Amino acid sequence: MTEPIFNQMLVENSDFLQPVAVSLTHDTEEAKDLIQETLYRAMANREKYQEGTNIKAWLYTIMRNIFINNYRRRKKFSKVTSDAPQDYFMYQTDKVAQNDGVMNAGLREIKGAINRLPDIFRLSFELHYLGYKYQEIADTLKEPLGTIKSRIHFARKMLSSKLTR
Structure with missing residues (x-):
């Protein structure tokens, strides 16, 4: 398909993108950006159509x-902002003492439950917990992706049955 014909098809079929973009973003300006990015990617990947x-x-x-x-991406890198001046938090004098004993006891219980998992489930679960993606774990352990996902799922189920809130 030639580029002018493809571009003509894009122009003819781009009108339906506006309501879809608005329903996704709930903001007309973000919707316009989304449409523009969509059309750009479509033209850049014309050979894939x-x-x-x-x-x-x-x-x-x-x-x-x-x-x-x-x-x-936005969820991963969201910032927490505050209108309070930074000095307020720096010079705040009413500090409260914290007792981490209960939290540490809970963490010991969780770590103990993880260590008691069968090795086949524990290794996959720990790698996932450390932030590795499923595919990275599968490549590292030389196992199929579905097997890794199943092992992590079953490890979670075992942990939730062993631990109480």
């Missing part, structure tokens, strides 16, 4: 994936 397939579904999938990725 298979002629004869539903272009609206293809554009919708691109838009949805961009929205999900942006949402995850």
